[in-house]
Amino acid sequence: MRLFVGAGLLAAAWMGPVMADPLPSWQGESKEKIISFVEAVSEVGGADYVTPADRVAVFDNDGTLWAEQPVYFQLIFAVDQVAKLAAQDPSILTSDALKAAAAGDYEALAATGKEGLLEVLAASHTEVSLYQFQQDVSAWLEEARHPKTGMRYDEMTYQPMVELLRYLRDEGFQTYIVSGGGIQFMRVFAEDAYGIPPQQVIGSSITSSYEMIDGVPVIMKGAELFFNDDKAGKPVGIMHHIGKQPILAGGNSDGDFEMLEFTTTGEGARLGVYVHHTDAEREWAYDREGHIGVLNRGLDEADARGWVLIDMKEDWSRIFTGEGAE
Amino acid sequence: MRLFVGAGLLAAAWMGPVMADPLPSWQGESKEKIISFVEAVSEVGGADYVTPADRVAVFDNDGTLWAEQPVYFQLIFAVDQVAKLAAQDPSILTSDALKAAAAGDYEALAATGKEGLLEVLAASHTEVSLYQFQQDVSAWLEEARHPKTGMRYDEMTYQPMVELLRYLRDEGFQTYIVSGGGIQFMRVFAEDAYGIPPQQVIGSSITSSYEMIDGVPVIMKGAELFFNDDKAGKPVGIMHHIGKQPILAGGNSDGDFEMLEFTTTGEGARLGVYVHHTDAEREWAYDREGHIGVLNRGLDEADARGWVLIDMKEDWSRIFTGEGAE
Ligand SMILES: [Ca+2]
Ligand SMILES: [Ca+2]
Secondary structure, eight states: OOOHHHHHHHHHEEEEEEEESSSSTBBSSHHHHHHHHHHHHHHSSTTTTOOOGGGGGEEBBBBBBBBBOSOHHHHHHHHHHHHHHHOOOOOGOHHHHHHHHHHHHHHHHHHHHHHHHHHHHHHHHSSSHHHHHHHHHHHHHHHHHOOOTTTOGGGGGBBBHHHHHHHHHHOOOOEEEEEEEEEHHHHHHHHHHHSSOGGEEEEEEEEEEEEEETTTEEEHHHHHHOOOOSSHHHHHHHHHOSSSSOSEEEEGGGGHHHHHHTTTSSOOOOEEEEEEEEOOOOOOSSSSSSSSSOOOOHHHHHHHHEEEEEHHHBSSSOBGGGGGGG | HHHHHHHHHHHHHHHHHHOOSOOOBBOOOOHHHHHHHHHHHEEETTTTTOGGGGGGEEOOTTTTTTTTOOSSSHHHHHHHHHHHHHOOOGGGOOSSSHHHHHHTTTHHHHHHHEEEHHHHHHHHSEEEHHHHHHHHHHHHHHHHTTTOOOOOOOOBBBBHHHHHHHHHHTTEEEEEEEEEEEHHHHHHHHHHHHOOGGGGGEEEEEEEEEEEEEEEEEEEEEEEEOOOOOOOOOHHHHHHHTOOOEEEEEEEEGGGHHHHHHSSSSSSSOOOEEEEETTTTOOEEEEESSSSSOOOOHHHHHHHHHEEEEEHHHHSSSBGGGGGHH
């Protein structure tokens, strides 16, 4: 008897890693659909088998892997950075937009329109060395806290999505970020937050140049837009960086529509996934209207296209990675 | 006695993979320097140890990984492609440059200058779907043979460099191509020829766009230059695609100077490598003068900068991968 108990425990311990739930913060139908897909493409000899080299999964970042309310976190960095620069040299505040940013007044900043926003982005993102810029982002992540949750911004990543990324990699996928956010901004935290190394981060960018400064080679960020990694730009960015059509794409807004469309067209098993923000209590609830993360066409067509619509409120038992960190 | 012989054989077999020469087509000092570097950065606990994630190696393609004489192979593709298109529709031959290309007359083509070359590149590389373009390149590689060697172009890769790429990957390096050649052109053969997958190929590119054609999403190659991955563009391309400073760079011309400079500046063990074309008999001999692969500053400064100058004639016992393929 004792022997049988021992053998049972041993078997349980041995089976443990195989039987463990790969997506513990997920529940319901979307979880089942995702696991079915991953199992189908990884089953050697199965009808839907995909060779590991072609198991490419791409994910939007803002609103898909981490939160994006009340405004894109990168804009909060920009505003905080203008305030920091102005504290050292107030003469940089040459416009209403920059003054609003330095005062942390988002309403006044919004009133300056798109041009004002571009001024704030320029002041915080351009004509600086790439090294210095990434140091600035890193320092900001250490200090800044979200106004509603009080969390570090890089702890407002979605725990279920972090689990999904890890699960995909465990099953031989390469996981990429394909985001409208800044490529060099995201690289500062993507590896620690998501396990995604710099070469697998694709994003929007401004031009940069190679310069010798005091005999040392330096990459300088310029001031012109180089690539806008949004909407139809996402498939273009994917084929430029990866050179291969993904088989899984995840997003949360109509800015991801073309990426999901591109990924899920063609032969073989393919999966599109939309994160639907339905949880006003634990996160935010928004879709068809608003200034950020607007999802209309995606909501209308997801069913017909066989895309998984993740109901954040129902399908996720936990939201932020940072909630479990205390 | 018999037992001892058996044990000896067993030990030899077991040691085999460890003791095998990783660079069998190499000899001399450059081989020693490269192996010393690789061993130093891979030795856990050693002073020069580099974590595998940071073992990034970048290589130019034309003249570094495969030959580039009498002209860049991509230009030969362009000329052959114009001839192929003209056979289907002679009305495309609207200029002297295009007529020269269709006739395979490189001398007449050269006489039309840079503008003529751009016309030929445009006719063969632009306003075509990415899929069709890569099919064209693939078909060309199957059919075309080099005028001097009679080999397939993708067999005129340098066997010693193919060995080096494999050796580096075996030692935990990520190997990248960073070339002035077309990013989507090189991706057609880089995986088979070098073991380098599409996402590790960086090159020059033209703009592209995402379009729906007959209800199917298609990436269309446009007509404007998007990125020129040459000279100071190489470090920029590296930081855009990889986001990380390499520790090993290989090139063959002054177009690679900034890439080697960028790679070998800074703390830790770093290696720059120049392929010096010194073998007029088995390959070609050229450096300071000519229309292709000009190497002046690199030759002048290699010693002082500690870069390895590979003497093709002396250091390589074999040149082309295709020589051993029969
Ligand atoms: Ca988004
Ligand atoms: Ca070259």
